[in-house]
Amino acid sequence: MSQRSPDLEGRVAAITGASSGIGEATARRLAAEGMDVAVGARRGDRLGKLADEIEAEHGVEALAVETDVRSMVDVHGFADAVEDALGPVDLLFANAGTGEGGRVEATSEEAFETTIDVNLVGAFRTAKAFLPLIRDAEGTRTIVFTGSVSGTVPMAGSSAYVASKHGVRGFARSLAQEVADEGIRTTAINPGYVNTRWHEGHPRADDMVQPEDVGELVVTLATMNDTAMIDDVRVWPAKMYSE
Numbered sequence: 504m505s506q507r508s509p510d511l512e513g514r515v516a517a518i519t520g521a522s523s524g525i526g527e528a529t530a531r532r533l534a535a536e537g538m539d540v541a542v543g544a545r546r547g548d549r550l551g552k553l554a555d556e557i558e559a560e561h562g563v564e565a566l567a568v569e570t571d572v573r574s575m576v577d578v579h580g581f582a583d584a585v586e587d588a589l590g591p592v593d594l595l596f597a598n599a600g601t602g603e604g605g606r607v608e609a610t611s612e613e614a615f616e617t618t619i620d621v622n623l624v625g626a627f628r629t630a631k632a633f634l635p636l637i638r639d640a641e642g643t644r645t646i647v648f649t650g651s652v653s654g655t656v657p658m659a660g661s662s663a664y665v666a667s668k669h670g671v672r673g674f675a676r677s678l679a680q681e682v683a684d685e686g687i688r689t690t691a692i693n694p695g696y697v698n699t700r701w702h703e704g705h706p707r708a709d710d711m712v713q714p715e716d717v718g719e720l721v722v723t724l725a726t727m728n729d730t731a732m733i734d735d736v737r738v739w740p741a742k743m744y745s746e
């Protein structure tokens with residue numbers, strides 16, 4: 504077992520969008536640091552398997568809660584289950600997200616609304632439900648949102664996703680101002696091209712940012728000196744940087 508960070512060992516993390524990709528990799532990474540982890544998403548079968556594997560591999564507690572971030576009731580249910588099973592939350596990773604392309608005329612109102620509902624309002628619901636649990640924890644605490652490079656640039660053919668991720672970044676930095684003086688650091692991680700199911704079959708998948716790279720960054724954000732925080736960061740594939 505590699506050296507665990509004393510800043511993380513024995514503490515509690517809650518992660519949305521943890522049934523695959525970035526969220527799953529980050530759950531595994533935080534558990535490797537000795538954190539108890541609560542994982543939420545809609546695919547309960549995958550979450551249950553992940554929690555079992557994490558407990559067996561890392562000797563921490565793992566809690567799987569089927570959660571749809573489009574529902575405030577569901578997200579509150581996730582937070583309540585975490586409080587009952589694991590207690591206060593030291594690290595929240597609001598990562599659930601969805602994205603469909605399409606030029607404006609080809610995008611239905613429903614598709615646009617769903618994208619905003621999952622990515623932006625879902626981030627709000629997650630923060631709102633978990634803030635009391637984060638306040639109950641002691642010491643430096645960390646909230647991380649998954650934005651996107653798409654939240655920093657315009658992109659023809661992707662307006663719903665781009666709008667949702669611009670919103671996530673603005674929301675994250677506004678929340679950061681609300682909670683900073685309580686010792687709660689808030690960051691939006693904005694990746695571009697992460698090798699998840701979104702890019703299955705892409706010829707340069709191996710050159711993309713790997714989900715584990717984002718997990719590593721979450722660890723860095725949560726363990727850096729507590730006099731500093733990063734509010735907003737873009738993460739590019741090292742060999743595929745273009746803007």
Ligand SMILES: NC(=O)c1ccc[n+]([C@@H]2O[C@H](COP(=O)([O-])OP(=O)(O)OC[C@H]3O[C@@H](n4cnc5c(N)ncnc54)[C@H](OP(=O)(O)O)[C@@H]3O)[C@@H](O)[C@H]2O)c1
Pocket residue numbers: 519520521522523524525526543544545546547570571572573598599600601602621649650651652693694695696697698699700701702
């Ligand atoms: N891959 C990239 O290139 C890239 C780049 C920039 C940003 N991102 C962002 O990274 C995050 C994770 O994406 P990923 O690339 O790791 O792809 P992924 O494997 O598809 O992960 C998305 C996660 O969000 C969950 N999710 C989707 N809708 C949900 C809902 N209504 N309620 C609860 N959970 C929901 C999914 O689980 P269920 O389907 O089981 O609910 C899944 O666990 C997203 O926010 C995405 O926008 C990805």
